[in-house]
Amino acid sequence: MDSITTAASVVAAGLAVGLGAIGPGIGQGTAAGGAVEGIARQPEAEGKIRGTLLLSFAFMESLTIYGLVVALVLLFANPFAG
Amino acid sequence: MLASPPLQPETNPPQGGEEGLQPGSEASPSNETTLDIKSSEQSHSAPPDDYAQLQRRFILATLIVSALVVAITALAFDLHIASSVLVGALAGVLYLRLLARSVGKLGNGSKSVSKIQLIVPVVLVISASRFPQLELLPAFLGFLLYKPALILQGLLEA
Numbered sequence: 001m002d003s004i005t006t007a008a009s010v011v012a013a014g015l016a017v018g019l020g021a022i023g024p025g026i027g028q029g030t031a032a033g034g035a036v037e038g039i040a041r042q043p044e045a046e047g048k049i050r051g052t053l054l055l056s057f058a059f060m061e062s063l064t065i066y067g068l069v070v071a072l073v074l075l076f077a078n079p080f081a082g
Numbered sequence: 083m084l085a086s087p088p089l090q091p092e093t094n095p096p097q098g099g100e101e102g103l104q105p106g107s108e109a110s111p112s113n114e115t116t117l118d119i120k121s122s123e124q125s126h127s128a129p130p131d132d133y134a135q136l137q138r139r140f141i142l143a144t145l146i147v148s149a150l151v152v153a154i155t156a157l158a159f160d161l162h163i164a165s166s167v168l169v170g171a172l173a174g175v176l177y178l179r180l181l182a183r184s185v186g187k188l189g190n191g192s193k194s195v196s197k198i199q200l201i202v203p204v205v206l207v208i209s210a211s212r213f214p215q216l217e218l219l220p221a222f223l224g225f226l227l228y229k230p231a232l233i234l235q236g237l238l239e240a
Binding site for chain 1: 133137186194207208210211228236
């Protein structure tokens with residue numbers, strides 16, 4: 001792998017993780033804040049709120065995982081390595 | 083000299099509301115306070131059971147979907163790819179378990195959701211790139227099998 005490909009892969013891996021974590025991070029923070037507020041208002045609905053939160057986290061965090069996987073593939077199994 | 087009667091210690095304190103300022107009132111709490119504590123403990127112990135049942139249903143659905151997909155992959159492709167899908171699916175179950183645990187801790191002890199579950203896909207992808215026994219794409223697709231399982235479970239509950 002030449003130096004330009006290596007440098008581009010490292011920069012792209014950093015961008016993939018960094019940019020891919022912005023949206024899910026904001027969304028998870030908003031969802032967690034709303035869930036804690038809802039649990040504080042209605043403690044009897046804690047199980048349902050936590051279940052919905054788990055479901056939404058599982059789908060939100062997969063966006064972070066996509067960026068993570070792209071970054072790891074670029075770093076450890078680069079298809080452009082030649 | 084005094085219009086009001088002298089202060090006498092009350093033999094029957096009021097049953098609710100304000101408590102009298104008697105010396106023995108702090109040492110021996112009333113029965114009502116004990117009952118209130120018990121009822122609040124019961125109301126806080128019911129929702130985690132509901133959440134634990136939901137977790138079990140999610141993990142069971144993920145295991146069933148994973149077993150189906152691994153069997154189909156073993157029949158349609160070969161055992162090498164099916165083993166990669168199986169490893170990825172087990173990693174997905176572990177990820178879901180860790181995510182459920184961190185969501186369960188939210189609000190009780192921690193103010194934010196921990197990211198410890200993200201170690202699972204990192205380890206999976208690095209192992210798939212290091213070991214020749216594992217294929218990267220089938221392992222990652224197997225890891226993502228928890229998503230259709232969750233969608234299926236949500237549709238069945240609705």
